[in-house]
Amino acid sequence: DAGITQSPRHKVTETGTPVTLRCHQTENHRYMYWYRQDPGHGLRLIHYSYGVKDTDKGEVSDGYSVSRSKTEDFLLTLESATSSQTSVYFCAISEEGEPNYGYTFGSGTRLTVV
Amino acid sequence: GENVEQHPSTLSVQEGDSAVIKCTYSDSASNYFPWYKQELGKRPQLIIDIRSNVGEKKDQRIAVTLNKTAKHFSLHITETQPEDSAVYFCAASTRDKIIFGKGTRLHILP
Numbered sequence: 001d002a003g004i005t006q007s008p009r010h011k012v013t014e015t016g017t018p019v020t021l022r023c024h025q026t027e028n029h030r031y032m033y034w035y036r037q038d039p040g041h042g043l044r045l046i047h048y049s050y051g052v053k054d055t056d057k058g059e060v061s062d063g064y065s066v067s068r069s070k071t072e073d074f075l076l077t078l079e080s081a082t083s084s085q086t087s088v089y090f091c092a093i094s095e096e097g098e099p100n101y102g103y104t105f106g107s108g109t110r111l112t113v114v
Numbered sequence: 115g116e117n118v119e120q121h122p123s124t125l126s127v128q129e130g131d132s133a134v135i136k137c138t139y140s141d142s143a144s145n146y147f148p149w150y151k152q153e154l155g156k157r158p159q160l161i162i163d164i165r166s167n168v169g170e171k172k173d174q175r176i177a178v179t180l181n182k183t184a185k186h187f188s189l190h191i192t193e194t195q196p197e198d199s200a201v202y203f204c205a206a207s208t209r210d211k212i213i214f215g216k217g218t219r220l221h222i223l224p
Contacts, residue, residue, distance in 0.1 A: 033211065042120075042203060042216035043158065050210060058211065059115070090157065099210035100146040102160040
């Protein structure tokens with residue numbers, strides 16, 4: 001769907017372990033975003049990227065890092081997972097390849113930290 | 115930073131009636147306001163958007179209005195149908211990212 005895929009779709013991990021989520025796009029768009037979705041909080045921005053090696057923090061970036069070594073891949077890493085990071089994670093790309101246009105979201109990754 | 119408030123958090127309407135969801139934003143520089151619909155277990159999908167140089171936009175049964183002076187924007191759904199049941203998110207642009215409201219769960223009652 002619109003050339004954006006997330007992996008894995010589901011993951012269960014233990015507290016204290018590192019976890020990396022992957023977002024892959026085939027649209028060659030510059031802007032990519034990572035959000036987390038939790039009941040009662042809506043969609044909150046974690047980090048975003050505006051080009052290869054160009055990233056910036058969002059509203060809830062503590063405990064997360066990102067990397068973008070290629071246009072098509074945007075990785076989200078939880079260095080040491082905590083139970084508060086149990087959530088559904090969505091990647092998104094901006095449809096026109098520029099900010100301030102509609103987003104297309106990936107299918108999401110459901111992460112459970114036990 | 116930008117803050118987007120959305121009300122109500124839950125809304126129940128009879129099938130065929132209208133539904134209205136309201137949002138406010140804080141960043142006067144925001145110029146793009148999309149609305150997303152998320153069905154259970156699915157990803158959010160863009161249903162309509164409006165830019166700051168437009169006061170109203172319609173697409174069949176849905177419409178959005180924007181009041182830049184008051185920093186308010188609203189989603190209107192007319193002649194509601196069962197398939198309109200979902201969570202709706204408003205959002206506002208700030209610099210090069212979009213900030214979302216917390217969502218409204220819309221129930222369409224038979």
